[in-house]
Amino acid sequence: MLARSCAIARNDLRVVRRDAFPFVLLVAVPLVGMVFMKPAFRPTLRAEGLVHANGAEQAVPGMLVTCGFLLVSYVGYGFFREHAWRTWERLRASPATTTEILLGKALGSLALATAQFVLVFGLGSVAMGLHVHGSWGAVVLVGAAFALFVVAAGLAVTAVCRTVMQANTIAYLGTLLLACLGGALVPVTLLPGWARAIAPAAPTWWAMRGYRSAIVGGGGRVPGAVAVLLGCALALALVAVWRMRLEEPRQGFA
């Protein structure tokens, strides 16, 4: 089963490689964002008691969480472009089962999420002076759980949308809303009261909580954050499996 799923994932990645601009956007936007966000976050973090903070502790994971959610639209695009290119029915008529197709599409997107994580954290460390005082292992753990959540969200959004524009609209709206609520763009302490009250309902809030715990030390909040992210991923994956009808026509373009 894994062989066909890997073949589908490799095929998707070949397509991305032929036109790398969308992936460049996934990496370039957070890198540019960090440059502007880092100095803005420094005083807030120091006011919270992190006296040696330089702002990268919030800017790097914050921009990764914000732009990581953009992957939702890339997951959708992996399906919708097959409809636009009329390769979808061929894929469905192939020996690949429904599970293999969904797994293959998910694996391709997970590979993109991994590359995004490595590049953003790598360049964030080198260029932004990010120092992980806690544990890189914990950072990777949170990153993996967040990637699974994002890919599952992408599958669920694809399952309920009929056009690529519908999927993009949900993805972009979700990106902004969840980034704000999660404290990825603005520290939670600066949010209005009503937003602070509902922030824990956003998976991104847990991702930021996990990253922060892993980066600034302690790491005590990492297991809880990972558990919540994995729970959300599981719930969204179930929605995707429940609602996904591979035989339903989808428009590759709006």
Added chain:
Amino acid sequence: MRPAALAVRGVRKRHGDVTALDGVELEIAPGEVLALLGPNGAGKTTLVSIVAGLLRADAGRVRVAGHDIERDAHGARLRLGLAPQELGVYPTLSVRENLRFHGELAGLRRAELQRRVAEVAEALALAPLLGRPARTLSGGEARRLHTGMSVMGRPALLLLDEPTAGADVEMRAQLLALVRKLAADGAGVCYSTHYLHEVEQLGASVAILDAGRIVARGALAALLARYGRARLELVKPSLESVVLDVTGRRCSPERDGAGDARA
């Protein structure tokens, strides 16, 4: 004894109030090329879609090389190749990558996969184009690639839905040669087409679908003899006229343009 490449038993399908297929019975033996003919809206594409597992029949059974398309979908699809009517290739990927992907889906790996890519590319005159992105191919070249992707897994049943639409003479000859070779190697081929002279060139047996029913089925010569005999002596019957006769769509001998050879 090898099972039939395709066995369709009592298949029914409705689209809302419209009966698309009404108890279709059809069998294709290994090595047989069957031309599926019929007017637009007869149910050809619906039947092909059901056989390929893309649509679910309301009733009836479909077996591909002995494997039920519902109960053993994986087993059936392993033995099935589909080239739909509309071109379906990955435009940004090379010809080689398109062929490789469908070979991988069919379970081919490494040396075997490379060998099969070379074989298919050779058979369809795609070898010089292997490194070219599919989007740069001409219509005929893309059609050859489209068909080549469907035969990568050496299917026991090949479904070709109007494979020569828009093809030039040379490409049509290459495709027909490929179909003959696949049949000679033991594959059953279901060949849906409107180009009736291709059926004659292939020496295919014929099934005529009309209003969701198979209204005629048999060897080409037998159908010509049976349905063509009643025609005027000065008219040599063609397969086109047979189709028009059995589907009741002939308007008048003078106006239908059925392609009969008239003395």
